[in-house]
Amino acid sequence: MTSDGSMVFIVDDDPSVRDSLQNLLCSVDQAVEGFASPTEFLEAERPDVPSCLVLDVRLPGQSGLEFHRQLTRSGIHLPIVFITGHGDVPMSVAAMKAGAIEFLTKPFREQDLLDAVQKGVELDRRRRAELATLKDILDRYETLTQREKEILTFVTAGRINKQVAADLDVSEITVKTHRAQIMRKMKAASLPDLVRMADRIAADIP
Amino acid sequence: MTDVLLPSETATNADRLVSSTRPGRGQLRMAAAVSAVLLLAFVSTVPFAGIPLPGTEAFLPAYAAAVMVSDLVTAALLVSMFVAGGSLGLLLLSICYLFAGVTAIPWALTFPGVFAPSGLLGAGLQTTAYIAAIRRLAFPLFVIAYALFKDRCVAGGHARSVVWSVALTTAAVIALTSLIIASDNAMPKLMLDERSVTSLWSYVSEAGTLAHILAIIVLWRRFRSTLDLWLLIVLGTMLLEFVMLTYISGGRLSLGWWAGRVYGLAAATLVMLILLLETSVLHSRLIRSVSIEKRARDARLLTMEALSASIAHEVNQPISSMVTNANACIRWLDRESPELERARSTLGRIVADGHRVGAIIEGIRAMFREERGPRESVDINRLIQDAVRDLGLEARLNGVDISLTLDPALPRVNANVIQLRQVIDNLVANAIEAMDGKGECVVRISTAGHPDEVTVLVEDTGIGIPEDVDRLFDPFVTTKMGGLGMGLMICRSIVEAHGGQLSVHNNVPKGAVFRFSLPTYHLSDSRDGESVR
Secondary structure (H helix, E strand, O other), X not given: OOOOOOEEEEEOOOHHHHHHHHHHHHHOOOOEEEEOOHHHHHHOOOOOOOEEEEEEXXXXXXXXXXXXXXXXXXXXOOOEEEEEOOOOHHHHHHHHXXXXXXXXXXXXXXXXXXXXXXXXHHHHHHHHHHHHHHHHHHXXXXXXXXXXXXXXXXHHOOOOHHHHHHHHOOOHHHHXXXXXXXXXXXXXXXXXXXXXXXXXXXXXXX | OOOOOOHXXXXXXXXXXXXXXXXXXXHHHHHHHXXXXXXXXXXXXXXXXXXXXXXXXXXXXHHHHHHHHHHHHHHHHHHHHHHXXXXXXXXXXXXXXXXXXXXXHHHHHHOOOOOOOXXXXXXXXXXHHHHHHHHHHHHHHHHHHHHHHOOOEOOOOHHHHHHHHHHHHHHHHHHHHHHHHHXXXXXXXXXXXXXXXXXXXXXXXXXXXXXXXXXXXHHHHOOOOHHHHHHHHHHHHHHHHHHHXXXXXXXXXXXXXXXXXXXXXXXXXXXXXXXHXXXXXXXXXXXXXXXXXXXXXXXXXXXXXXXXXXXXHHHHHHHHHHHHHHHHXXXXXXXXXXXXXXXXXHXXXXXXXXXXXXXXXXXXXXXXXXXXXXXXXXXXXXXXXXXXXXXXXXXXXXXXXXEEEOOOOOOOEEEOHHHHHXXXXXXXXXXXXXXXXXXXXXXXXXXXXOOOEEEEEEEOOOOOOOOOHHHHHOOOXXXXXXXXXXXXXXXXXXXXXXXOEEEEEEOOOOOEEEEEEEEOXXXXXXXXXXXXX
8 A cells, every 4th residue: 555645534532542543554654644533523624535434433422333324424425444342243234234344343453454444445536536527527518508418318318310300300410410519529439438428417417 | 050159148048947937926926816716615615525426437537537638748848848957856847747647547547436346457446545645645755856956957868868757657657556456455455445445544644744744845945936836836735635535525436535636636737737838938938039149140240241341342442552553563664664763653652552451450450459358367167167057058959968077276367258258158059059969969178277378178079170170260161051150260369369279170089179278377468458448
């Protein structure tokens, strides 16, 4: 693991455990930041980079599992690695069901933690890339005119130019021109490419 | 069953038996009322006592059957009390009732004119009278024996004593009956004919009356329990019956004769009912105390779980960070250019965490140490005798004998009485529970004094100990169903806190021997200094 602009957050109320985790992640050149409580974590200004959260199950005030749910509700989608002093099976099942990456019992093997953190960062990186791509497509979609958006819907629904021309009561030539314009604006390499983009737009704008 | 017996929980159930509790005010009042009714009945029948009631032989078998059942049930109840309490007196009293119950059979069978004109079994004219005389004389004598020996305990297996008693009593009744029948003609005559007695009977009467009065006096002087109270009433009733039969009634099958019978039966039934009632009350009390005990044990188990979970968490945190830091340290050193400064500071944190674990454990120990009471000079023999007395019922219920070989010159030790008692209770209770009921079931406890230490041996002949002897003293290791596995661990830590040693090895041919030693010199280590007020 090398410093690749990613960040690991640690929330554990035990300072010595928190420090040791920071120390371990530092030793593999992972940028890391520790917090004593969920509140401290939420109030801090967090860098907008691929990240992962290492969370103690037993926290003052609320449990790590509750905090995880709260994060999900408020739209913070961080991959989470749980650590606990005394984990039982039901607890770990609940954590994994809620979408945790890993559930580790203290004292854990350091490689397990590093692997889990790596996996979490990677997931976040992918999620962020995904988000960026979607945003790109939406930006391009917004450059289309009302007519072009209309024709895009017909074309991606599988209708050929002639049918579209008949539906909209325009000439086939006009449809062709619009279509070329759409392909250019959307930076689509082929019709299937355009269909995929349309699907993602449809998924995002219901 | 119990792993850790605290002294306050070991009050024995034998203390609550009808044979050892003092009668309450209600019982005294009831006894007075019953006596009054019986006396009234006696007085009111006196004027009519002489009226003969011929033909009432037909009721005799029913009467005899009632007497037999009542006496045998009473005997059985007394036996159950004997098994629980082990008193020789109770065994004698149950033999007394057994004897009375069994002799009712030949008495009724040989009664002339009931089953056959001159009685069954080839009985002669004198047979029934002799059996009756023996029955009547035996009862007060047995009661006197009971009164004299009620504090004496029977050594050895109680079940065996009961079996022998029943067998011998039955044999004695058969032998006596046969002897009486065989020598019917040779013996002095008690009966003139089938209805009237000879002048010789008056000697029997006088001896019987005397015996009853003597029994009443002896029992009165040693009066202690509810059972004694009702026995006094029975003796009184039988005395009245005697007086009625001998001096007032008009011979066999007269109204007075029958009235005497009915008093006797009423009194015998009363004792039986009282015993039954007390036994069922005791039984329900026992059930309640067992369930209370179980709840207490469950609560202890829960507390123990919560405690161990919180200790585990406290200790786990620094250990976890030590492991993580040590791993980080290895990584700092493994880098292409080892980061010595980071490695050094990481090692510093590991040291700090190690100290933190130590402090946590010291804190836990201090928490427990506060409950260590003060130490004083303790007589271990006395402690063992108390423990054996309190655990006696449990031992008897399990059919286990406890034998003591105590060194009379045992030096005293400086110890905490409550903790040491806990060790002894635990070892003895374990030994009792270890018995599997096969072969000889004996717990031998012995003490021996040496120049600088005393040793205590607790030997059993039970199932013995598993091979990994040393694990036996670890927490949460148990060989018992529902055991916590804390008892021996606590025993060992108590003995070691007193500067002694607790060890175990297998007994020959079977069972286990637990041995602990305590120094006789005054302990003056620092921990002791803290705890002494």
